[in-house]
Amino acid sequence: MSEKPRKRSTFDTMNEHLEEFDELADELMESAFPEGPSWNTETCCLQALSNVFITSREVIVTADLPNIEPETVKVEAVDETLIEITAKMKKKVRFADLGICHRQGEFSSLRCQDRVHVAVDAEKMKISFKGGVLEVRFPRKKRYEIEVE
């Protein structure tokens, strides 16, 4: 017996809008308070430096990933415009290794998230890794060409 599709309630729509609002609020907080640390002891991640270049045909995301195992690099499109890059480090780094004794924690991976602001086709991404710098090229999803008369 086939299940009858449930009708979307007003609450579903409201929840959807609330989720979008939460995401937007997170993004605004990140841009308003960029002073947060470049590490996270809960996720054991260090924040990687990254860049986004947008051209007319593609989006190029680069990330500086020192001390990582190249085969562990993971590039994920969280949604159409949010790219997440993670990679495991060759060896764990503790605050003590950096000469810091007033904090505790160790880090096993590098991570960055970049908003690319244009839709990309993540399935067609091309990845290269040279000299510790990752480069990911995504074709842009939609291009409109207007013919000149």
Next chain:
Amino acid sequence: MSESVKIVEKKHVPSEATMIVGLPDVGLVGLIATSYLISELNLEEIAYLDSDLLPPVVVLHKGLPHAHKGLPHAPLRIYGNQNLIAVISELAVPAPAIYPIMREIVEWGQAKKVKRIVSMGGIPVESRQAIKEPQVFGAASNQELLDMLSKSGLNIMNEGYMVGPQALSMRYSINKNVPAIAILAQSFYNYPDPQAAAIALKELSKISDVKVDVSKLLEKGEEIRLKARDIMKRTQEEMTRMKKSQEYDLPLYV
């Protein structure tokens, strides 16, 4: 002398020395190169820079040469021995403060009769990861120095804009008639670039008596890149404020 910036001397400052300036900038090339120089040559902290234009910051270090363990230091410090003075900042210098700071450094250098001021830095190149061995370019405040750089085999930067600490070092040195050189290695714009720093140091050794083995710097490259992420991020914010991207522009002189 600038009133808003003061250089406080802690020890005897040599005269007739070469002054190396390595402030945070493109790829942190100057800062990495000069810090390495300080540590390799075991230079002593001889002065520091004090200014209300800088954020209220002190830095605690246990590993500084000749320093007591864990004592606070000014982030903008001057090191030296009998022949060499080295200026570094562990703080991204706020864009508006760069003018009085560079003016004070050049005027102080003039008062100490420095032989010349050498600014170490980077030239941002978009395809840096495709370059195996970055090239180094030089600029100088007078023709005699430019000829010397050229004879030493350094590429000369003939056309283009310089923006930031090196630009002001050059501008104020010309005003004060202090010989000045800039050594600029191709580098990442906003990723710390120890390899570019090592190559800049190799070129420095060709034009001066300052000679260091850069193999340790290259070995520690990954560790430096991890540790330098925060200062690179803050430096990038200041580079944006000082319109550093103008270095990509083509100058117009018809």
